[in-house]
Amino acid sequence: MSVEGPKDPVQEPVDSFGTRSIAGADSADIQRKARAKRKKKKLKRRIRSLEKELAVYDSVAASKLYGLTPELEKEVAQALAGDKPRQLYRLVRPLHAADHADLIERYSGRDREALVTVLGRYFDPETLTYLDDKVREEIIPLLDDEVLRNAMHMLESDDAIEILGELDDADQARLLDALPDHERAMVEEGLTYDEASAGRLMQREMVTVPEHWTVGQTIDFMRTTEQLPNNFYDIFVVDPAHHPLGKLSLSHLLRSKRPIRVAEVMRKDFHKVPLVMDQEDVAMMFRQYGLVSAPVVDADERLIGMITVDDVVEVMNEEAEEDILRLGGVANDDLHGGLLSTTRSRFSWLAVNLVTAIVASGVIGAFETTIEKIVALAVLMPIVASMGGNAGTQTLTVAVRALSMRELSSTNAFKFVMKEMTVGSLNGIMFALIAAAACWAWFGDPKIAAVMASAMVINLFIAGLSGTLIPITLERFKIDPAVASTVFLTTVTDVVGFFTFLGLAALFLI
Structure with missing residues (x-):
């Protein structure tokens, strides 16, 4: 039986100088590219298939997470x-x-x-x-x-x-x-x-132990005592006068050895919540320091309760919901409210808006003669006011959110105002060019286009300025910016928009 040696590998063509031929190199390169292309297509098909499967899985899995299907x-x-x-x-x-x-x-x-x-x-x-x-x-x-x-x-x-x-x-x-x-x-x-x-947010049920207790005593106490909170995450260490000395998390407690005193393993750098602190400030404290629970103390620094993160999350949701509703001119969530109560709650804000609309209409009435001579102004002036209102609302939303989250203060207020003024000016210039071109093509009058562009720049600049100064000023006077900012902003952008556009038209076109 003969044994065959290893077969010679297929050799690519070589030229007379012993180098690989160009034809062979091109053929191998084409084959590699073709294989890579096929793999890429196959991979894309597999990804699309997985995405479809994942979408179906997500909808099915999400429905199973909740009992109310x-x-x-x-x-x-x-x-x-x-x-x-x-x-x-x-x-x-x-x-x-x-x-x-x-x-x-x-x-x-x-x-x-x-x-x-x-x-x-x-x-x-x-x-x-x-x-x-x-x-x-x-x-x-x-x-x-x-x-x-x-x-x-x-x-x-x-x-x-x-x-x-x-x-x-x-x-x-x-x-x-x-x-x-x-x-x-x-x-x-x-x-x-x-x-x-x-004081209203806290729960009185909590676990407190004296500082001389050991880890073992604390664990045995929790095992034998029936009247414990349903959910708790920290144990508070107190002195005989019930002043909080430290906080000990359950995870840290269970990792410590039984003979060790709790005073040796407790955290002394914990945050105490005064009894009279506003719930919004409590929520900010939990958010700022990533707290799970915090002790509540009275005026004498005695421990009287604790606040847990589940209640704080509810407060955060309520405060955010309240700000959103107030920005829309709605006093509270009236989804489940009665017909008459909902009507009454919205009437006051609509009445305020009516007054501001009358003010803006008064500005238009002052230029009645100008509008009669150039009818195109009546068609174009809502554009200026609308753009200013939308630009101002964008700035206002950012400002109100920053104030509510304590991110905007006297330290960075000037920088924020200058930034928003610059943003408003740059957007004003860009949209002025677009609006001017549209006006020129529409009415064939370069003067109307120039007036439109100038009014657009001015109103967007004012929108950026008022969108920052109005909420900051209201906050300074202890007025909730989320309540009154929108009304003031709408009035400013409408009045300035109409006055600027019609005033420039009266000055340069007539």
Whole structure:
């Protein structure tokens, strides 16, 4: 049997000097490029396929994350329409409290009443904490006293105080009488604090230990004591007078050895929240320092409660929502409000806007003769005012957000104003060229185009200036910039836009 040696590899053609031929090199290069192109196309097809699969997976996976699915909503609607309480009970009973609250908020009238009463004494008290304030006020009279008493007893003190604070005096007294003496005293004290203060936001349930305790004693205490908060992240170390000396996270506690004293492992650089601090400032503190919980102290620096991050997140959402609504001239969230109350709340702001519109119309009326002679001005002047209003709103939004987040102060205010003025001027120049070209092509008059361009530059400059100075000035006078800034800005940009455009037209065109 003969053994064949290794086959010679295929050799590329070489020329008489022993170098690779150009034809062979080109052929190999073409083949490599072709293979790379095929791989690239195949990879693109695979990526598109994965993207489609991921999109389908995301929609399916997202629907499974929540108990309130479109299919369940459809079944609930059918049960309500068919007046089938047993079927409705079967559908609603397994829902998480947050999902049940969402479902209640999506209905009104008899359907909402059915969703509340169908659970009867099995109504989850935690559902009350997830409901919109107006909806909660509406359904509380539908609940049995037993359910409300259980809610006051089972909920953490801050949630119980929030719910009680929305009831009238008679209902408050009835529910407070059902509480044990120590819980009643705690809740009554919480109701005396300002609604937007840390005292109303805090919960009285917390874990405190003396500084001479060891890690082992602290762990044993938490294992044997039943009256602990439902959720807590830190343990507070106090002296005999109940002044906070340090904070110890549960993760740090469990990593420490049992014989070590808590005073040796606690953090002394913690942040204390004064009882009277505004809840917006509390939220800023949590955001600034990445806090999970913080102790609340009274005027004598004694520990009286704690605030946890879940309550702070709710405050952040409320403050952001409030600013957005006020920028739109809406006093509060009226999605679930009544017809008359919503109408009344919006009427005042519409009345203010009417006054400012009359002022702007007065400016137009002063140039009535000019408009009569050059009709094109009536067509073009809304463009100038609209561009100024939109540019000013952009600047105003940035300024109000920066003020609310404490990012804009006297240190950087001048720099911010100069920047926005420059941005307004540059945008004004660019849009002036575009608007002038359009006017020239439209009306065939270079003078009208020049007036349009000049008015555009001036109004966008003023928009950038007023969009910064108005909220800063209101903040200086302790007026919420989110409330009044929009009205002032609209008036300024409209008046300046109309006056500049029509004034220049009267000066140079007539």
